[in-house]
Amino acid sequence: MNQIIRNRIAALREAMEQAGMDFYMVPTADFHNSEYVDQYFKVREYLSGFTGSNGTLVVSREEAGLWTDGRYFIQAENELEGTGITLFRMLDEGVPTIKEYLRDRMKEGQTLGFDGRVVDTAFGVGLEKVLEEKKIVFAYGKDLADAVWTDRPALPSHPVMVLDEDICGKSAGEKLEDVRRAMEKEGADAFLLSKLDDLMWLFNVRGGDVECNPVALSYAYITGKECFFFLQETEMTEALRAHAVKYGITLKGYEEIVPFLQDRKDKECVLYDGRNTSYALYRTLREKGECRDGKNPTELMKAVKNEVELAHMEQVYLKDSAAVCKFIYWLKKNIGKMKITEVTAAQYLDHLRSEIDGFLDLSFPTISGYKENAAMMHYEATEDNCKELAPEGMLLVDSGGQYMGGTTDVTRTIVLGPVSPEIKEHFTAVAVGMLQLTNARFLYGCTGRNLDILARQPMWDRNIDYKCGTGHGVGYILNVHEGPQGIRWRFTESQTEAVIEAGMDVTNEPGVYMEGSHGIRTENVMVARNGVKNGDGQFMYFDTLTYVPIDREAIDVSCMQPVDIERLNRYHREVYEKIEKYLTEEEREWLADVTSPL
Structure with a gap:
């Protein structure tokens, strides 16, 4: 594989030379700055061999580098070995950003090439400023992957599904009225919307163009009186046309989006989100x-779930939590008695989810x-590269489902x-931190x-940290990662810091990751609510939406304060009360035991 990657980088350099880059x-x-993308858009993965969901490859005539975040340092190091590509660990001390790297490496008047459809405006404009003094030429109109990736998959296309408005809590017409009011406040005559999950939410539709994310490749252009929805002809169903x-x-x-924008005759101030x-x-x-860079008003509207959505989510999370409980029971009962691998364990949990009413897909x-x-x-374990489980150590399972009524992550x-x-x-430190939040x-x-x-704090008390945020928003029958809300101590240029609003859901997932030894994460999803209002x-x-026991076999009570023990006992009591009705008698007995007070 390493030689294959070297050959692909060499082919890219040939294409660069021919294009004068x-x-x-x-x-x-993808063309919408989505977090997860279809195979068609996995050019960086094809060229570098790195399979993580976040990373940027920069190639010059002499060297190649890949930037990724702390979630993927170990994985990237393994996958890039022998490829000739240098790993740049983002946010590590002394590691240059991509902009700093290009500023320092590029010579005056040189040409930087990239496909301008897959680089967001905020990053592109930032590059303009950093490279302005060097008079760098931006060649953003050509995708060199077409010259290198000869068997590239086709652009994805799946029929769009129109949701029943009873499950949405608000009609597409009402949402459009809200958007137009927000445009008026911003002083914008028109609004160009590119973010796929926002588009699906706005029109109460769902697609299938990204694995596990029910979105359709699309754009919208909205004015005070008109609304245009751009998507592939093959995705337009009769139900969508009627809608x-x-x-x-x-x-x-x-x-048609580019010709449409080029042909607009009205002198409109267009709102767009540069991110x-x-x-x-x-x-x-x-x-x-005239155009104005501002936040999509749809992002905040989507993030604050209405009471109809929250009611459906509560029911979905109970059923999903029950599936995870059944999985843990099965795993504990059968470990050491039958062959179970990382992959077959995941497949068993996936199967349990698939049997839940309203199941659509994994999240x-x-x-x-x-x-x-x-x-x-x-x-990511694969059938030809996975560990067999044994009655020792621990298994970390991070999973979720898409249902007609919610998206889960646990x-x-x-x-x-x-x-x-x-x-x-x-x-124990992870459990204490999760319960404190x-x-x-x-x-x-x-x-x-x-x-x-x-x-x-419990991890910092021990001089350790986890190189990711603590929490992210979760979509409603949509993307498992959603903004603008997030829980983290540091917000970088691409991350939005937003006030926590009542109705926002957010994950709570502290962890410990010791390279070569063990990884621990405990994750629930929660919803923010208004409490007491007074003079202060x-x-x-x-x-809390998630109700799955925290494994007491790894709890060290000596590392807990009385309040920590009380919180864990209270949570476990709620787990049993809410989940027992979904279980068999044998599973119920097991749950009663593993949730009994410390």
């Missing part, structure tokens, strides 16, 4: 007339990591046999930066 940049994105007529939505071909609009579309807008491929493999946060680290005192201490009371106006320390302000708290 000195450097070429390949991010991990569009009902709400005054004009359907247009996906490929999620491609650099190529931004250049089209800028050449046409992401199930992560199943045994012992040291769990130290890689986004490890992680548990399960004891299969003896574990060391150090592992127990780490496991669960029980937070905070004033309205707080962001995730204010709350992160509650989850992270609006106080808030979290309601």
